[in-house]
Amino acid sequence: MKMENQLGFPSRFDEYDEKRREGFIKVKELKDRGENICGIFCTYTPIELIYGAGAIPFSLCGTSNESTRLAERDLPKNLCPLIKSSYGFAISDQCPYFYFADLIVGETTCDGKKKMYEHMGKMKDTYVISLPQKQGTEDDYNYLKNELIRFKEYLEEKFQCEITDEILREEIEKANETRQVYREFFELGKLHPSPLSGYESNIVTEAASFTFDRTSSNEEIREKTKELYDYWENKLQYDEERKKRPRIMITGCPTVGVRNKVLKNIEDLGADIVVFESCNGVREKMELVDPKKTPMDAITEKYLGISCSVMSPNPKREIIIEELVEEYQVDAVIEVVLQACHTFAIEAHGIEQLVQKRLGKPYMYLETDYSENDAGQIRTRIEAFIEMLQL
Numbered sequence: 001m002k003m004e005n006q007l008g009f010p011s012r013f014d015e016y017d018e019k020r021r022e023g024f025i026k027v028k029e030l031k032d033r034g035e036n037i038c039g040i041f042c043t044y045t046p047i048e049l050i051y052g053a054g055a056i057p058f059s060l061c062g063t064s065n066e067s068t069r070l071a072e073r074d075l076p077k078n079l080c081p082l083i084k085s086s087y088g089f090a091i092s093d094q095c096p097y098f099y100f101a102d103l104i105v106g107e108t109t110c111d112g113k114k115k116m117y118e119h120m121g122k123m124k125d126t127y128v129i130s131l132p133q134k135q136g137t138e139d140d141y142n143y144l145k146n147e148l149i150r151f152k153e154y155l156e157e158k159f160q161c162e163i164t165d166e167i168l169r170e171e172i173e174k175a176n177e178t179r180q181v182y183r184e185f186f187e188l189g190k191l192h193p194s195p196l197s198g199y200e201s202n203i204v205t206e207a208a209s210f211t212f213d214r215t216s217s218n219e220e221i222r223e224k225t226k227e228l229y230d231y232w233e234n235k236l237q238y239d240e241e242r243k244k245r246p247r248i249m250i251t252g253c254p255t256v257g258v259r260n261k262v263l264k265n266i267e268d269l270g271a272d273i274v275v276f277e278s279c280n281g282v283r284e285k286m287e288l289v290d291p292k293k294t295p296m297d298a299i300t301e302k303y304l305g306i307s308c309s310v311m312s313p314n315p316k317r318e319i320i321i322e323e324l325v326e327e328y329q330v331d332a333v334i335e336v337v338l339q340a341c342h343t344f345a346i347e348a349h350g351i352e353q354l355v356q357k358r359l360g361k362p363y364m365y366l367e368t369d370y371s372e373n374d375a376g377q378i379r380t381r382i383e384a385f386i387e388m389l390q391l
């Protein structure tokens with residue numbers, strides 16, 4: 001059995017900083033080899049098309065407060081921290097990933113991101129995928145399909161290539177494999193007690209993205225899944241004390257930038273995060289691209305089905321939350337909303353009603369940013385919530 005870290009989990013999670021540093025070197029090596037890199041910001045971005053053009057997509061979503069002040073030079077203070085952080089890194093010249101990106105691929109999700117891409121477009125080639133505002137009708141489907149065809153043609157022109165159906169079929173298969181690998185990893189949270197710390201799964205999935213190599217990153221995640229399952233089978237399943245910890249679902253905005261302030265506190269204070277209904281969790285991974293359909297139809301269908309609050313209405317998110325609460329035996333739901341994220345903040349009212357009234361579970365709404373200003377207050381609120389769950 002391998003050594004355990006301070007939370008009692010196997011020790012292979014402490015490699016994050018190293019992976020991040022290695023990522024800087026890898027991106028430079030890729031550029032030296034003549035590879036093309038696309039910076040992306042959203043799970044609505046059809047990565048199959050980017051890989052199909054022979055380029056490598058990499059998430060440029062900002063997760064730290066370091067660059068916020070710089071961003072506020074051009075952007076309003078009262079804006080989502082994810083947007084400010086992303087933009088701040090872009091103008092700071094300190095982000096090798098932005099620096100080496102050949103193309104920025106944006107999308108018309110929230111207003112803040114849309115307008116940020118206008119500024120980014122002055123620094124780099126930028127293509128903004130126009131999404132429909134809702135998902136349910138044939139018009140929405142045709143709108144997105146036509147837009148994705150335009151994006152495909154843009155990539156072909158930009159990278160001087162042809163993205164054939166055969167190439168897309170291969171890319172669909174590879175992207176589906178990665179989704180399945182992550183799904184199996186996240187599904188460890190269904191075990192009781194969960195061997196997968198939510199805080200650490202957040203680190204693992206972010207670190208895996210720095211490898212730029214899907215085969216080795218999939219392999220690493222598979223190994224971690226196996227290691228954690230073995231740990232549960234050999235030891236954790238007999239731990240009666242751990243079984244008493246409340247099982248938490250995190251829902252809402254991406255949480256990588258508030259990992260320490262929110263996720264770590266939840267687990268340090270005595271609860272287990274067993275599932276993330278968010279874009280750094282299962283939201284985009286739940287549905288695969290159908291390999292039996294024609295590629296552009298299958299890709300359109302898959303991405304149109306993502307249940308983000310930018311869609312209006314967005315009934316699918318409630319259905320998914322209900323299913324996940326059941327499958328992961330969730331005791332309580334914590335909604336994390338990044339400051340000034342209006343779509344998730346407004347949707348929170350319906351989610352609270354669903355969780356408390358229909359599902360009969362405790363719910364807490366946390367709105368925060370990437371600063372440490374409210375760290376004490378957030379910890380106090382989490383502590384009170386978990387104490388209430390333990391009564």
Ligand code: BJ8
Pocket residue numbers: 041042043044080081082083109110111112113252253254279306308309310338340341342343344
């Ligand atoms: S599919 S969640 S990755 S848009 S940037 S909407 S937090 S105000 S990140 Fe997102 Fe795509 Fe949706 Fe997922 Fe709010 Fe901030 Fe906008 Fe944000």
